[in-house]
Amino acid sequence: MQRDPDWWRGAVIYQIYPRSYQDSNGDGIGDLAGIAQRLPHIASLGADAIWISPFFTSPMKDFGYDVSNYCDVDPMFGTLADFDAVLKKAHDLGLRVMIDLVLSHTADVHPWFQESRASRSNPKANWYVWADPKPDGTPPNNWLSVFGGSSWQWDGRREQYYLHNFLTSQPDLNFHEPLVQEALLDVARFWLERGVDGFRLDTINFYIADKYLRDNPALPKELRNDSIAPSVNPYNHQLHLFDKNQPENLDFLRKFRAVLDPYGAAAVGEVGDAQRGLEIMAEYTSGGDKVQMCYPFEMLQPKRLTAAGLVDAFSRMAKAAPDAWPCWSYSNHDTVRHVTRWQLSDAAAKAYTTLLMCLRGSLCLYQGEELGLPEAEIAYADLQDPYGIQFWPEFKGRDGARTPMVWETDSRFGGFTSGGKPWLPVTPPHLARSVAVQLGDHGSMLAHYRRALALRRAHPVLRDGAMVDLAAQGDLATFCRVGSETLFIAVNLGAGTVDAALPAGNWAPIGADLGSQPADTTGRVTLGPWQVCLARKI
Numbered sequence: 001m002q003r004d005p006d007w008w009r010g011a012v013i014y015q016i017y018p019r020s021y022q023d024s025n026g027d028g029i030g031d032l033a034g035i036a037q038r039l040p041h042i043a044s045l046g047a048d049a050i051w052i053s054p055f056f057t058s059p060m061k062d063f064g065y066d067v068s069n070y071c072d073v074d075p076m077f078g079t080l081a082d083f084d085a086v087l088k089k090a091h092d093l094g095l096r097v098m099i100d101l102v103l104s105h106t107a108d109v110h111p112w113f114q115e116s117r118a119s120r121s122n123p124k125a126n127w128y129v130w131a132d133p134k135p136d137g138t139p140p141n142n143w144l145s146v147f148g149g150s151s152w153q154w155d156g157r158r159e160q161y162y163l164h165n166f167l168t169s170q171p172d173l174n175f176h177e178p179l180v181q182e183a184l185l186d187v188a189r190f191w192l193e194r195g196v197d198g199f200r201l202d203t204i205n206f207y208i209a210d211k212y213l214r215d216n217p218a219l220p221k222e223l224r225n226d227s228i229a230p231s232v233n234p235y236n237h238q239l240h241l242f243d244k245n246q247p248e249n250l251d252f253l254r255k256f257r258a259v260l261d262p263y264g265a266a267a268v269g270e271v272g273d274a275q276r277g278l279e280i281m282a283e284y285t286s287g288g289d290k291v292q293m294c295y296p297f298e299m300l301q302p303k304r305l306t307a308a309g310l311v312d313a314f315s316r317m318a319k320a321a322p323d324a325w326p327c328w329s330y331s332n333h334d335t336v337r338h339v340t341r342w343q344l345s346d347a348a349a350k351a352y353t354t355l356l357m358c359l360r361g362s363l364c365l366y367q368g369e370e371l372g373l374p375e376a377e378i379a380y381a382d383l384q385d386p387y388g389i390q391f392w393p394e395f396k397g398r399d400g401a402r403t404p405m406v407w408e409t410d411s412r413f414g415g416f417t418s419g420g421k422p423w424l425p426v427t428p429p430h431l432a433r434s435v436a437v438q439l440g441d442h443g444s445m446l447a448h449y450r451r452a453l454a455l456r457r458a459h460p461v462l463r464d465g466a467m468v469d470l471a472a473q474g475d476l477a478t479f480c481r482v483g484s485e486t487l488f489i490a491v492n493l494g495a496g497t498v499d500a501a502l503p504a505g506n507w508a509p510i511g512a513d514l515g516s517q518p519a520d521t522t523g524r525v526t527l528g529p530w531q532v533c534l535a536r537k538i
Helices: 030-043 080-092 111-116 180-192 250-261 275-286 306-321 346-359 387-392 433-439 445-458
Strands: 012-016 049-052 069-073 096-101 152-155 160-163 198-201 266-270 293-295 362-366 466-473 478-483 486-492 499-501 505-507 524-527 531-536
Touching: 012 030, 012 478, 030 049, 030 080, 030 445, 069 080, 069 180, 080 096, 080 152, 080 180, 080 466, 096 180, 180 250, 250 266, 266 275, 266 362, 266 486, 275 293, 275 499, 306 478, 346 478, 387 499, 433 445, 478 499, 524 531
Parallel strands: 012 049, 012 362, 049 096, 096 198, 198 266, 266 293
Antiparallel strands: 152 160, 466 478, 478 486, 486 531, 499 524, 505 531
């Protein structure tokens, strides 16, 4: 791969959830060898990079987001040699490789935690967030876990509570301890030396908690939203001022960036905050000395992205930090797939895809998105996700977005596995949208994604140019991308008909294979439901 420190800018990154991409050994669980087998599909799509969700040694209580060894592969997924094979094949295909680092917490079986919990005086006693109980024995403060209940768990050996922002089996590391930070930077160095091109940083704004352990204030009901946690979760009842989003985190991110730069590597951070997501993203990516990108939740929310919502997101981001670099996505392994979440028809999903490819920033696509997969309906008996089991049935968890990728239709399990029952079921609506079915269909969702990615590659201004004159008029969103050339984009994000006017000048239509509608001789165009107009200034 050509060494390019700016390879990430405007890149399209394809997320792989390894348990569900391809099973190579028939055990019903995807693995690294399966990923290597399917990389040509991603290369043919036109992506620039892959992001692989955690494959490290883990007890799998949160399916790999509970790490017990940061520098090895869980046998479920293969070996380090299998990872090296993925890396080599990806690079041979022109794909960069990013891996998912979960630095805010470990599994409770991690040797670090086993030593830390043994006593209050051992060398790693301060590596996790420990606190004495209140005089009445209750937890140190009112902080809540994202997965429900208090974020404090009692430990009888130390007669103290430890902090866990997620499962009780996921204790939080203490970033106020310099040795913890250095150990985690060594983890990054290990994988960079192995050849990875960057990292996706899980829960990046959770790294550091308030050292005084102050209570979070209550959040008035009218200010709550369900963008981070479902409405049934009391986590939404607090303004999370002290359990995350601490200013000391910026110093750690600077150290992390200093590790990345000699390798030309990049990082994208996950910012989960219901009130200040964009502003935190701006803080973490501005100045050129922290992470290169963050992805906020503005386009991952339950409510459909509207033209006005698009304008609001970009204007808030510009106000917070004009040089911040976002990484936008509609779906991932933690959200209901956007086709279902936003109740999109195929025509609507295609319009949103075209819009995404024209936005300023980098982009993440989630496996199966290119097939237009809806959220899978999972019976309670088949649930694996502890989050869904906790809040069922009001919140069904994340399993519906994590079901196996469908490669074939004439197979009970969609070509995902040749063995027995997969870890999550393959549903009939997904089988009907398999890769094999769509490959020969010029009008398919897969064909549209390929053409949309090809448009972004053909016009570099879409990757790194400025984005100006963003406006919303009803369901109509319009803007220009300016740089080596000037492009005009108009997207009807609604089921009605809208009229758009191109800016002054001479314009040539582009994107006909994406359904782009040409303007008339007066520079006006009528867009039907979910139609777009793409033009290049000449």
